[in-house]
Amino acid sequence: MSRPSLPPPELRARLKELVRRTCAVCGDRLVSVVAVGSLALGDYRHGRSDIDVTVVVDPVPPRADLASLAATLTHPALPCPAAGLELVVYAADFTACPSGRAGYLLDLDTGPSLPARASHDPADASAFWYVIDRSVAHQAGLPLHGAPAREVIAAPDRPTVLAALRASVREHADGGGHLADNRVLNGCRATVHCRTGHWFARHRAGEIVAASEPAFRPLITDSLRSFERPREEAAALPADDIRAFLAWAAARVEEAATAAGT
Structure with missing residues (x-):
């Protein structure tokens, strides 16, 4: 299956607004916004798939800004047209090196079919989910804003x-x-x-x-x-x-x- 060059039409307006809101909160700290998961691998299925997004920032924003980002992206403040939104924010110095850790600054789950969750502590989660997502991002991340995934997200070994x-x-x-x-x-x-x-x-x-x-x-x-x-x-x-x-x-x-x- 060929890799997509654009998100599916039914998601483009929402993803554009997601990027706009992320830019508004993170400002010059925002390095990259990348779609991963089914969007990156060309198999998004409306009503079944989540929207998976990885955000890379440099330097690390204050905790208050990360909380504001979670609030502005949480459904229904930003209505999610998919089953759910899973958005993970990382520091650029973390994603630049291969790692087996979860390592996130913010892990946000929201949407009509997902239990709401906003975590700032990587110890709250199983690391393997994030390792797989970063590996997919390095191979096939779909750029939504800023630097390409391969330039900012190292492939785990x-x-x-x-x-x-x-x-x-x-x-x-x-x-x-x-x-x-x-x-x-x-x-x-x-x-x-x-x-x-x-x-x-x-x-x-x-x-x-x-x-x-x-x-x-x-x-x-x-x-x-x-x-x-x-x-x-x-x-x-x-x-x-x-x-x-x-x-x-x-x-x-x-x-x-x-x-x-x-």
């Missing part, structure tokens, strides 16, 4: 990414708070990254694994079909089949880690 994938697969195997189809397709994305070293959209990763692994093809096909629906209409999938698949995906991550000497 392979052992760090594999450790993040190990944690991600374990999280989805536990199942709490995750849709069944997303648990399966996250395992597919982890598997394909272990094989290729590149990030693929979940949907495309599912197609790749379904084609190569006949034993799991029915489960993945059902997951892909469910993934086309809004979150509220996601299908229930067999719990035992999901556990078996994610155990298989975890073994693929361990194989990759062993090959990498980690």
Whole structure:
């Protein structure tokens, strides 16, 4: 799938306003605003996908400014047209170096389908989410404002990414708070990254694994079909089949880690 050069039409006005409000709060400190996640990988699905945005600043704004940024971007102060907005603010000196830490200044979750959250303490969160997002940003970040992602966000090294994938697969195997189809397709994305070293959209990763692994093809096909629906209409999938698949995906991550000497 080719990488997008622009956000989807239904998001452009909101993203433009997000950038405007971020500029108004951060001023000259704002280095870059980058779309990551499904927007960067060309697989945004309205009603299903979140808007994932990474913001890089230099120097670090006062805590009061970060709180003001969260307030002005929180739904419905800025209505979110997607299922949710996940926005992370980093200092430029942190993103300039590879890291396995969460490391954020602000982590904002908001929107019609997301529990509201605004954290200023990286100890509040599991680091693997942020490692994966920064890796995706370096590979495929969609620029919304300022410097390109590759110039300001260093790629985590392979052992760090594999450790993040190990944690991600374990999280989805536990199942709490995750849709069944997303648990399966996250395992597919982890598997394909272990094989290729590149990030693929979940949907495309599912197609790749379904084609190569006949034993799991029915489960993945059902997951892909469910993934086309809004979150509220996601299908229930067999719990035992999901556990078996994610155990298989975890073994693929361990194989990759062993090959990498980690």
